[in-house]
Amino acid sequence: MGDPKRATTRSIARTAIRAELAQVAIELFRRDGFEQVTISDVAAAAGVSRSTFLRYFGSKEEAVLGAMDVQGVQAAAALRARPAGEDDWTALRRTLDPFIDSYRQNPGSALALARLVQESPALRVRQLEKRASWLPALAEALSRRSGHDRPTPLAPEVRAAAALDCLSIAVAHWTASDGELDLAELLDQAFAALTTP
Structure with a gap:
């Protein structure tokens, strides 16, 4: 059985990373336009790989909403x-x-x-x-x-x-x-x- 504190810490970290990625995405979409920005653009701006972004959000729309x-x-x-x-x-x-x-x-x-x-x-x-x-x-x-x-x-x-x-x-x-x-x-x-x- 896993450690509940570790699971909570992991959940908090995941939430914080999601929030940071969403903020980067929203700023980029506001600046350059939602349709013009790709997932790869957001990942690069956030300093993560495309696959890391997709682990937190399945689409650009999910990053915003x-x-x-x-x-x-x-x-x-x-x-x-x-x-x-x-x-x-x-x-x-x-x-x-x-x-x-x-x-x-x-x-x-x-x-x-x-x-x-x-x-x-x-x-x-x-x-x-x-x-x-x-x-x-x-x-x-x-x-x-x-x-x-x-x-x-x-x-x-x-x-x-x-x-x-x-x-x-x-x-x-x-x-x-x-x-x-x-x-x-x-x-x-x-x-x-x-x-x-």
Whole structure:
């Protein structure tokens, strides 16, 4: 049996290396354009081999959007943790607060990343795919909040998809405003558009 401390140290090191490689990749993509930069270019800029880069990321898109996998898991966990008496729309909206907070922590980097994604068709498609992959867990969390067992009813999936669309639209408007508009207010407005007649 392996040493748990060693496994934890290895995991921490892997996470740090992934973060460093992603940062190098994003900077290179921002400077030279996503489509123009190859995996070999990123590896060279990071001082690693191409095979080392591919051990951490299966594609250029993953280097930019890999964090979205963890965000999807976190969103579902946050939704399950919302108060039981809260309506679905409020619970979904509050579940997205950590995303808003991440944009507020470093608005310059968040804006640059949002622009990079919007300017690259490949990144836009991959981002949509990743957000769509969050739907089953979010729908299940909503379904369980309302006391329904599997199979998940249609309504929770529709609500979860609408909430994610609200996030995408709010980020697009925030990016178009060059970060001048308040992202939380944009998200509130998007949710209000869903819930008001």
